[in-house]
Amino acid sequence: MISRTLLPSAFLIIGVFLATGCGPSRSYELHWKIGCAGTSGYCNVESAKDCSALGFDTVVVEVSSSSPSIRSQFSCYSPVSGPVGFGPDLPAGPITLSVSAQSAGGQLLSGPITVNGQVPSDGYGRINVELPRAKACSDGVDNDGDGAVDLNDAQCTEADDDNESE
Numbered sequence: 001m002i003s004r005t006l007l008p009s010a011f012l013i014i015g016v017f018l019a020t021g022c023g024p025s026r027s028y029e030l031h032w033k034i035g036c037a038g039t040s041g042y043c044n045v046e047s048a049k050d051c052s053a054l055g056f057d058t059v060v061v062e063v064s065s066s067s068p069s070i071r072s073q074f075s076c077y078s079p080v081s082g083p084v085g086f087g088p089d090l091p092a093g094p095i096t097l098s099v100s101a102q103s104a105g106g107q108l109l110s111g112p113i114t115v116n117g118q119v120p121s122d123g124y125g126r127i128n129v130e131l132p133r134a135k136a137c138s139d140g141v142d143n144d145g146d147g148a149v150d151l152n153d154a155q156c157t158e159a160d161d162d163n164e165s166e
Helices: 007-021 048-053
Strands: 028-035 042-044 058-063 070-075 084-086 093-102 108-119 125-131
Touching: 028 058, 028 093, 028 108, 070 084, 093 125, 108 125
Parallel strands: 028 125
Antiparallel strands: 028 042, 028 084, 058 070, 058 093, 093 108
């Protein structure tokens, strides 16, 4: 029996063990960039504000190479890990991911983009994906600052329009 004076120490040791050794394992680490407004390149996501400015809220990943397929959702930006999602434990071998970005309301903004990767037999694999930015008239953002968003803006005649200010 553990004495009452040792009880807090025992709980601390058990807690550390559980936090470090028994957590869920991962098979891949998915890193994303998002298309930059006004350029043809991709920008690093460095804050939740970067995601909000583009209307992005969630990155959705479906592992289509597993049976049944596995679907995961990740915040566009995590203050702890950044623009990264950690995949579930999968067997070693090739994997195919379908990656898309959604607005806070669940609207598809970008993708799906198909990305192939490899799950190593030991550890996890890093997979990079570049998500195109959503069109200005379908990104859930008031891009021109006039108080109207997307198709509620007089300058947007259809969702594929890419400029709210003309």
